[in-house]
Amino acid sequence: MARAPQKADARARLLDAALMLIRSKGYSATTVDELCAAAGVTKGAFFHHFKSKHALGVAAAEHWSQMTGALFAAAPYHTLPDPLERVLGYVEFRKALLQGELPEFTCLVGTMVQETYQSVPALREACALSISNHAATLVDDIQAAMESRGLTPAWTAQSLALHTQAVLQGAFILAKANGGAKVAADSIDHLYRYLQMLFQPQAEQHRG
Amino acid sequence: MARAPQKADARARLLDAALMLIRSKGYSATTVDELCAAAGVTKGAFFHHFKSKHALGVAAAEHWSQMTGALFAAAPYHTLPDPLERVLGYVEFRKALLQGELPEFTCLVGTMVQETYQSVPALREACALSISNHAATLVDDIQAAMESRGLTPAWTAQSLALHTQAVLQGAFILAKANGGAKVAADSIDHLYRYLQMLFQPQAEQHRG
DNA sequence: CAGAACATACCAACCGGTCGGTATTTTCGT
DNA sequence: ACGAAAATACCGACCGGTTGGTATGTTCTG
Secondary structure, X not given: OOOOOOOOOHHHHHHHHHHHHHHHHOOOOOOHHHHHHHHOOOHHHHHHHOOOHHHHHHHHHHHHHHHHHHHHHOOHHHHOOOHHHHHHHHHHHHHHOXXXXXXXXXXXXXXXXXXXXXXXXXXXXXXXXXXXXXXHHHHHHHHHHHHHOOOOOOOOHHHHHHHHHHHHHHHHHHHHHHOOOHHHHHHHHHXXXXXXXXXXXXXXXXXX | OOOOOOOOOHHHHHHHHHHHHHHHHOOOOOOHXXXXXXXXXXXXXXXXXXXXXXXXXXXXXXXXXHHHHHHHHOOHHHHOOOHHXXXXXXXXXXXXXXXXXXXXXXXXXXXHHHHHOOXXXXXXXXXXXXHHHHHHHHHHHHHHHHHHOOOOOOOOHHHHHHHHHHHHHHHHHHHHHHOOOHHHHHHHHHHHHHHHHHHOXXXXXXXX
């Protein structure tokens, strides 16, 4: 019979606490004591599982990559027949995720990298990897959409995939500044429109 | 005869130091002692001019608004005859600003708001004001461009102006993650292309 | 001399991290 | 199958340094 008060192990609870706390207050302002209190573990447990706070940050970035990787891998847009529809479906999916409070749908690694890109190289690299790996999941569909439309544009599938991430990261910043997700949804709509126009340059615009 | 080592007053030097330090390490990780050392003033001077660190943050956001406001007001794209050219000129100008090291061209308020939007309301508001005031400088030109082309789109000039800021903020995050400005420049190119297509929907695409 | 602009000394709270210790599980020779 | 040994998981008091902030001067300026 397992102990009642804590079902998951301390490490997993610390990582989950880190996701919410860091997205709420940032990496630097989140203290080890707060993490421990939120996870219901002691400081001894913290430094048993992570050799330092920075190591927790790196592990949190990797945990984030795994969680989001699973979420997007299971998303329904992958079953769409046309590659362009899958790309547009991804953007729609991102917009649909704008639910709840800001710390619940904003990006952990986008927050962390802003604070640590100069001072904690290992954390910067972990965040960069998380973003570029996620962007990479779009490249094949973008490339296939380009080929199916016979496009030979000045831009690359890779740069367009990264641009989608830039729009999303920026949309989160505006949402934090505004205190609401509306502005982020509007920006994602612009991204959606851009993708439509890129791949259907001669089609008439939809209105309303 | 004024003292040789310090020409400007302590307040101005503290604000200038805040711009660089906060953009380098974030708001929370920047300490009052570091600010004082970088500005060449003592702690007594700091708390003489700012009643708290948060107050320095708010003042830095306002200082940032004034500096960037002057920079963009004096930029050459304002003299272009066509409103769309002015909007595109703004985006080109933003791309041209991607010079030097990351802390020199990234956005102060975008960095600060990520860390403080939940914990320091006054700072969040100051950052939001800085961003929305800057975006507002684009709205008239966008509106004029819409009218001159007879566009009655589903989007508003306001939302498009905010979208440009989202792209820029997101481009900075990607640049910080990647350790270079190249990815930011690519994303700004996508933004430029979007604006071109929005206002010239039937024109043929340029290639190469 | 009045008051703004600084400087110096100091403080309590808090920070990340360490340390010696205990409880639990796993390993493994017999 | 069994128990010793070793590894793992966890605890919480403690540490030295740092934090934002204060109290009390001193100096410069009009």
